[in-house]
Amino acid sequence: MKPRDRLRIAMQKSGRLTEPALDLLNRCGLTFRQSRDKLFCFGEGEPVDLLLVRDDDIPGLIAQGVCDLGIVGRNVLSEFRGTAGESNGNAALTEWRKLGFGRCRLSIAVPQEMDYNAPQDLHGRRIATSYPGLLGEWLRTQGVDATVITLAGSVEIAPKLGTADAICDLVQSGGTLVANQLRETDVLLQSEAVLAGPEALPSDERGDMIELLLKRLDGVIQVRESRLLLLQTSRTSLDAVTRLLPGGPQPTLLPVAGQPDQLMLQALCAGEVSWRQLEEIKKAGAREMFVLPVEKMLA
Ligand SMILES: Nc1ncnc2c1ncn2[C@@H]1O[C@H](COP(=O)(O)OP(=O)(O)OP(=O)(O)O)[C@@H](O)[C@H]1O
Numbered sequence: 001m002k003p004r005d006r007l008r009i010a011m012q013k014s015g016r017l018t019e020p021a022l023d024l025l026n027r028c029g030l031t032f033r034q035s036r037d038k039l040f041c042f043g044e045g046e047p048v049d050l051l052l053v054r055d056d057d058i059p060g061l062i063a064q065g066v067c068d069l070g071i072v073g074r075n076v077l078s079e080f081r082g083t084a085g086e087s088n089g090n091a092a093l094t095e096w097r098k099l100g101f102g103r104c105r106l107s108i109a110v111p112q113e114m115d116y117n118a119p120q121d122l123h124g125r126r127i128a129t130s131y132p133g134l135l136g137e138w139l140r141t142q143g144v145d146a147t148v149i150t151l152a153g154s155v156e157i158a159p160k161l162g163t164a165d166a167i168c169d170l171v172q173s174g175g176t177l178v179a180n181q182l183r184e185t186d187v188l189l190q191s192e193a194v195l196a197g198p199e200a201l202p203s204d205e206r207g208d209m210i211e212l213l214l215k216r217l218d219g220v221i222q223v224r225e226s227r228l229l230l231l232q233t234s235r236t237s238l239d240a241v242t243r244l245l246p247g248g249p250q251p252t253l254l255p256v257a258g259q260p261d262q263l264m265l266q267a268l269c270a271g272e273v274s275w276r277q278l279e280e281i282k283k284a285g286a287r288e289m290f291v292l293p294v295e296k297m298l299a
């Protein structure tokens, strides 16, 4: 293969991961010249280009060295790793970063009326899936002997059509399962989009660019997941309120003008603050609560 001096990242051409992946790269300061419906996008500022492909092709493109990195679901990457042995030689791919979008899980689901208590109930059954590698591995670890039926899509319909007794497919809200009178029984894999690449970084300029990109990604992900929590509390409730704060550095306390028994508390939280957490904190004595997104951060 011809040596390249520009970094090449594979991402999904059109699908669930396309917008969030491009948004993330933009936030890392990468912009691209060609329109998104083209196969190749040339990086404008930095020497980083994009290849837009079917998500299933991404691990193979990295393993073959056609691309240096890829943004792909862990489900697709893990399936490739499991089946890569025979067809792709030494395809040692790794997850460089978890990207926090495209969250879903790979699960077994059975018809609602089926008597199912444990994986052993799948003995001798037919299971339809688009993930034969991951399913086969799970069945082996469970010591279950079942027939794996590989389908490219519309897996959930297989039990109704009588072509399978159970399925193994992606679940997010569970809506598709309910619509097909199926119930989820076992989770094989928790998935989200990841930045995938070879285990060893290239030893040329591309390796330096990857290191720079990883640093920027870390900053972008940290800011994206950070929230600033502001609230008011009495000094007597302070301990109870502080105990309930989501993880992060020590909060800052500020006096409230004209109310010596009151404090304004400011806390940087490392993740989303849920309504439930807010309600608990309020019960402990807080009021005037605000949760703000963080735009930029420089420690
Ligand atoms: N319901 C869902 N909610 C969230 N993420 C999902 C969901 N379904 C799939 N994903 C994740 O998004 C990835 C891409 O899903 P999508 O449906 O766009 O793929 P696809 O139909 O295989 O697309 P392609 O045309 O690129 O092959 C999946 O591999 C998975 O990681």
Ligand SMILES: O=P(O)(O)OC[C@H]1O[C@H](OP(=O)(O)OP(=O)(O)O)[C@H](O)[C@@H]1O
Residues within 6 Å of the ligand: 153, 154, 156, 169, 170, 171, 172, 173, 174, 175, 176, 177
């Ligand atoms: O649990 P849910 O929120 O219902 O999501 C799960 C569904 O989403 C994905 O399909 P998608 O919507 O991409 O349709 P497709 O696979 O037929 O393209 C996946 O293959 C499941 O069918």
Ligand SMILES: [Mg+2]
Residues within 6 Å of the ligand: 054, 055, 056
């Ligand atoms: Mg696909």
